[in-house]
Amino acid sequence: MKRALVTGGAGLIGSHLADLLVREGWTVRVLDNLEPQTHRRGKPDWINKHVEFVEGDLRDRETISAALDKIDIVFHEAAYGGYMPEIAKYVHVNSFGTAQMLEVIREKKLSIQKIIVASSQAVYSEGAGICPNHGLVFPPVRPIEQLRKGDWEVHCPICGAITKSAPTPENAPVGGETVYGLTKVDQEKLVLLWGKQMGIPAVALRYSCTYGPRQSIFNPYTGVIAIFCTRLLNNLPPVLYEDGEQTRDFSFVEDIARANLLAAETDKLDGLAVNVGCGKGTTIREIADRVSDALKIDIEPEARGEFRPGEMRHLTTDATRVRAAGYEPHVDLATGIARYLDWIRSQFSVRDYFSEAATILRNKGIVHQVERARQ
Numbered sequence: 001m002k003r004a005l006v007t008g009g010a011g012l013i014g015s016h017l018a019d020l021l022v023r024e025g026w027t028v029r030v031l032d033n034l035e036p037q038t039h040r041r042g043k044p045d046w047i048n049k050h051v052e053f054v055e056g057d058l059r060d061r062e063t064i065s066a067a068l069d070k071i072d073i074v075f076h077e078a079a080y081g082g083y084m085p086e087i088a089k090y091v092h093v094n095s096f097g098t099a100q101m102l103e104v105i106r107e108k109k110l111s112i113q114k115i116i117v118a119s120s121q122a123v124y125s126e127g128a129g130i131c132p133n134h135g136l137v138f139p140p141v142r143p144i145e146q147l148r149k150g151d152w153e154v155h156c157p158i159c160g161a162i163t164k165s166a167p168t169p170e171n172a173p174v175g176g177e178t179v180y181g182l183t184k185v186d187q188e189k190l191v192l193l194w195g196k197q198m199g200i201p202a203v204a205l206r207y208s209c210t211y212g213p214r215q216s217i218f219n220p221y222t223g224v225i226a227i228f229c230t231r232l233l234n235n236l237p238p239v240l241y242e243d244g245e246q247t248r249d250f251s252f253v254e255d256i257a258r259a260n261l262l263a264a265e266t267d268k269l270d271g272l273a274v275n276v277g278c279g280k281g282t283t284i285r286e287i288a289d290r291v292s293d294a295l296k297i298d299i300e301p302e303a304r305g306e307f308r309p310g311e312m313r314h315l316t317t318d319a320t321r322v323r324a325a326g327y328e329p330h331v332d333l334a335t336g337i338a339r340y341l342d343w344i345r346s347q348f349s350v351r352d353y354f355s356e357a358a359t360i361l362r363n364k365g366i367v368h369q370v371e372r373a374r375q
């Protein structure tokens with residue numbers, strides 16, 4: 001019987017993964033500090049009865065040492081995520097937390113058999129594009145000066161032509177254009193490098209946008225489907241950044257949990273960074289429309305000319321590598337959104353936290369406004 005540590009196992013992905021591992025007969029320990037931004041009402045009621053739940057911060061050396069005791073496989077899901085206004089906290093939780101965990105494994109000579117780290121497609125600078133003149137190109141992040149003018153397109157780095165979004169493979173340049181993205185690069189590089197040096201198989205799963213039941217309804221900084229739902233349920237319009245035509249690849253949380261189990265069980269992905277997604281881009285405007293249709297709340301989304309520097313325009317997953325190892329997403333967007341809405345309806349009050357957060361994000365320079373044409 002395998003023994004797993006799931007860090008962040010009270011959260012969206014970690015909790016579904018813990019459920020799956022329990023169903024598969026694993027012994028599961030969860031370490032989670034119940035980050036208040038995500039868990040405003042304390043310990044959630046969905047934590048599986050069969051897991052050993054440890055409430056604690058992975059940045060605490062003693063806590064992580066104890067949590068790693070007698071563990072075979074580490075699923076490192078805990079992270080500080082989204083477009084939060086902090087800078088240092090990302091580095092502390094994500095980069096430092098991961099580095100220290102690896103140090104503890106080395107120091108204590110723990111017989112960990114595999115480490116799977118939750119990375120993100122936020123590690124890319126921009127999604128791949130097809131230039132009419134140059135074919136497949138990897139454009140850099142769009143310059144802020146361009147965005148200020150309200151030009152949202154992704155231009156070819158060679159000739160400047162407008163590119164069309166293409167699936168992004170793992171060998172696309174990895175940059176990290178947000179603090180979050182930067183720390184995800186740190187996490188995956190640390191774990192893969194460490195794994196190689198110490199002979200511990202390691203896999204970095206670069207998830208696409210993940211959604212589903214249990215996605216925090218309190219966190220206005222991340223999770224577009226959850227944010228749009230809470231806006232609409234409060235009779236407020238969803239707010240689109242840019243023009244809402246940017247695309248993302250959405251994965252239902254149970255599919256992401258299955259990808260983790262697969263990564264644990266196969267050796268085909270060892271030592272690699274691996275995209276996990278469905279390979280289909282959906283515009284954020286379409287997400288707003290789908291959510292409002294499904295809720296039967298007819299409020300048009302609003303585009304206020306705001307943008308977030310560092311944000312990608314398009315990201316569609318090239319899932320060739322993970323599919324070759326046997327991964328297949330099971331839940332399509334319509335079914336997944338319906339399941340999320342069923343869950344959200346069971347939550348007794350759904351408040352809008354976005355309006356307040358929007359002001360903070362503007363004041364801290366995370367959300368910018370296009371320049372109005374001078375008179």
Ligand SMILES: NC(=O)c1ccc[n+]([C@@H]2O[C@H](COP(=O)([O-])OP(=O)(O)OC[C@H]3O[C@@H](n4cnc5c(N)ncnc54)[C@H](O)[C@@H]3O)[C@@H](O)[C@H]2O)c1
Pocket residue numbers: 007008009010011012013014031032033034035038039056057058059076077078079080081093097118119120121206207208209210211215216
């Ligand atoms: N949801 C997505 O769209 C998405 C996409 C790509 C990657 N990821 C990555 O997947 C992982 C899981 O994300 P999620 O969507 O389930 O987020 P989540 O916020 O729902 O879960 C993260 C959990 O980690 C816990 N946590 C945070 N800091 C901690 C600390 N210092 N010590 C212990 N626990 C801590 C939180 O309390 C929370 O329960 C993260 O690493 C995230 O970066 C998520």
Ligand SMILES: [Zn+2]
Pocket residue numbers: 131132133134135156157158159160161
């Ligand atoms: Zn070109």
